Amino acid sequence: MQALLDALKPGQEDETLARAIDPRRLPAHIAIIMDGNGRWAKRRGQLRLAGHKAGMRSVRAVIETCAQLGLNALTLYAFSVENWKRPRTEVEMLWRLLRTYMRLELPELMRQNIRLYAIGRLEALPPQVTEDLKEAMAQTSTNTGLQVNLAINYGGRAEIVDAVKALVEESRGSTVEIDEAAISAHLYTAGIPDPDLLIRTSGEMRVSNFLLWQIAYAELYVTETLWPDFTRGDLLRAILDYQKRDRRFGGLGANGRPPVDDRFSETLGIPAR
Ligand code: FPP
Numbered sequence: 118m119q120a121l122l123d124a125l126k127p128g129q130e131d132e133t134l135a136r137a138i139d140p141r142r143l144p145a146h147i148a149i150i151m152d153g154n155g156r157w158a159k160r161r162g163q164l165r166l167a168g169h170k171a172g173m174r175s176v177r178a179v180i181e182t183c184a185q186l187g188l189n190a191l192t193l194y195a196f197s198v199e200n201w202k203r204p205r206t207e208v209e210m211l212w213r214l215l216r217t218y219m220r221l222e223l224p225e226l227m228r229q230n231i232r233l234y235a236i237g238r239l240e241a242l243p244p245q246v247t248e249d250l251k252e253a254m255a256q257t258s259t260n261t262g263l264q265v266n267l268a269i270n271y272g273g274r275a276e277i278v279d280a281v282k283a284l285v286e287e288s289r290g291s292t293v294e295i296d297e298a299a300i301s302a303h304l305y306t307a308g309i310p311d312p313d314l315l316i317r318t319s320g321e322m323r324v325s326n327f328l329l330w331q332i333a334y335a336e337l338y339v340t341e342t343l344w345p346d347f348t349r350g351d352l353l354r355a356i357l358d359y360q361k362r363d364r365r366f367g368g369l370g371a372n373g374r375p376p377v378d379d380r381f382s383e384t385l386g387i388p389a390r
Contacts, residue, residue: 118135118138118140118143118185118186118187120184120185120186120187121135121182121185121186122135122136124185130350131349131350131353134350134353134354134357135353137357138186138353138356138357138360139360142360143186143187143356144188144312144313144314144336144356144359145188145189145310145313146188146189146190146191146192146310146311146313146314147183147188147190147191147192147312147313147314147315147316147352147355147356148191148192148194148312148314148327148328148331148332148335149179149192149193149194149315149316149317149318150194150315150316150324150325151172151175151176151193151195151318151344151347152317152318152319152321152343153168153318153319153320153342153343153344153345153346154168154169154171154172154343154344154345155168156319156343157171157172157343157344157345157346158171165207166207166210169210169211169214170214171345172345173214173218174345175344175345175346175347175348176193177222178347178348178349178352179191179193179347179349180226180229180231180263180265181229181349182349182352182353183263183265183352184230184231184262184263186356187263188263189263189264189310190263190264190266190309190310190312191263191264191265191266192236192265192266192268192309192312192328193265193266193267194268194271194325194327195211195268195269195271196211196215196269196271197268197270197271197272197326197327198237198238198270198271198272198326199272199326200270212242212243212245212246215246215249215267215269216245216246216249219233219249219250219252220249223256223257226253226257226265227256227257227260229262229263230260230261230263231257231260231262231263231264231265232257232258232260232261232262232263233253233254233265233267234254234264234266234267235250235266235267235268235269236266236267236268236269236271236276236305237268237269237270237276237305238271238272238275238279239269241270242269242270246269250267250269264309266306266309268327268328271327272326273324273327273328273329273330274329276304276305276329277300277304277329277330279303279305280300280303280304281295281300283303284299284303300330301330304330304331306328306331311331311333311334311335312328312331312332312335313335313336313359313364314335314336314338314355314356314359315328315332315335315336315337315338316338316339316340316352316355317337317340318339318340318342318343318344318347319340319342319343319344320339320340320341321339322339334364334366336359336362336364338358340355
């Protein structure tokens with residue numbers, strides 16, 4: 118948190134936002150559905166490529182800010198198992214962009230002590246992409262700061278299927294205990310705490326097959342802002358909104374009372390608060 122304050126100029130809007138954040142109640146893990154690159158480009162009469170390139174700037178800003186805040190993990194939805202339906206040229210261009218990102222950003226990730234990790238069906242990616250990802254993961258594997266998970270060729274349902282398959286294969290024909298802990302331990306995100314906050318840009322109210330298992334109790338934050346326009350300030354605003362939430366995890370609220378809506382208490386015969 119201090120690293121962020123040190124990086125901000127006094128009086129700047131982002132500084133005011135950062136100072137309003139309670140450092141004791143930061144989300145440990147933020148997940149982001151980065152949506153709206155295409156619309157951003159279209160509104161400017163540009164090619165979708167321009168939108169994805171501009172989206173890279175937001176990726177950089179968000180990673181840097183999460184690292185400065187001292188968060189444990191950031192998971193970015195970069196390419197879904199359904200994204201193969203896009204025109205071949207766009208898909209190829211996304212791979213080129215990803216490879217360029219890794220080449221250019223590795224020194225900076227090392228400097229910021231960031232660990233890069235990829236989740237998804239990586240074996241189905243073009244071989245050079247898989248190779249570069251493995252290389253970047255190996256190089257950053259001993260970094261101890263923020264862990265950035267890039268979800269690539271990722272699908273939440275596919276992940277659960279892969280986890281169950283791995284569990285069954287491990288059992289080698291003998292009976293196997295399948296419980297929540299066993300499934301969690303076989304997901305791509307094994308060992309990484311579930312996201313506390315899920316952000317989606319560009320206004321769509323859906324989770325699009327992202328981290329289906331892990332977001333069971335995540336707080337959702339949807340903004341109309343298109344991904345290339347998403348700034349450090351927008352991230353800080355999302356965190357401030359998150360800090361206003363009363364996370365109950367299916368239990369009682371922070372004040373110890375059951376979450377009963379006063380409007381219904383009379384009909385249910387429950388005394389109003
Ligand atoms: C969604 O916008 C964005 C993507 C499918 C790809 C996200 C990629 C980047 C931000 C750049 C590369 C990222 C990394 C991590 C190196 P969209 O194309 O679905 O936008 P639209 O809904 O407006 O068409």
